[in-house]
Amino acid sequence: MRILVINGPNLNMLGNRNKVIYGSKTLPEIETTMKNLGKRLGADVITFQSNSEGELINFIQSSIARMDGLIINPGALSHYGLALRDALSEIGVPVIEVHLSNIYAREDWRAKSVIAPVAKGQIAGLGWRGYLAALQVLISELKGDNWE
Numbered sequence: 001m002r003i004l005v006i007n008g009p010n011l012n013m014l015g016n017r018n019k020v021i022y023g024s025k026t027l028p029e030i031e032t033t034m035k036n037l038g039k040r041l042g043a044d045v046i047t048f049q050s051n052s053e054g055e056l057i058n059f060i061q062s063s064i065a066r067m068d069g070l071i072i073n074p075g076a077l078s079h080y081g082l083a084l085r086d087a088l089s090e091i092g093v094p095v096i097e098v099h100l101s102n103i104y105a106r107e108d109w110r111a112k113s114v115i116a117p118v119a120k121g122q123i124a125g126l127g128w129r130g131y132l133a134a135l136q137v138l139i140s141e142l143k144g145d146n147w148e
């Protein structure tokens with residue numbers, strides 16, 4: 001099983017960026033944690049970050065045929081990235097949207113995600129652990145676990 005983890009604009013700056021809001025872990029640290037958890041749960045985690053919407057779309061389109069699910073933190077593209085939303089609506093694998101911060105407790109313009117309607121679900125406000133929660137849920141669902 002392969003899970004693609006996509007991070008959008010400015011998430012390459014995690015660790016330096018407003019640590020009160022986004023925490024102090026760097027993106028490579030979060031990605032390594034996800035790869036380790038994925039390995040334990042039986043999934044390969046493939047990661048990609050770009051500050052460009054076009055590059056994100058190109059990567060998703062060129063790799064999705066080999067993926068079983070996708071986790072994405074679209075950064076600010078969450079709020080206006082309609083081309084990214086259109087791309088995600090066509091990929092045919094489950095998408096989970098993740099935000100480190102609680103986008104509903106910040107500026108009004110952050111409270112709307114144009115990605116959310118094409119995602120299976122969303123996790124916001126749980127910091128880096130939100131990525132791990134998304135990974136666990138996605139793998140569990142793809143495996144068909146029912147915890148009985």
Ligand code: DQA
Pocket residue numbers: 009010011073074075076077078098099100101102103110
């Ligand atoms: C973010 C929230 C967005 O509003 C912001 O533009 C980001 C990060 C988050 O993870 O909390 O870049 O997606």
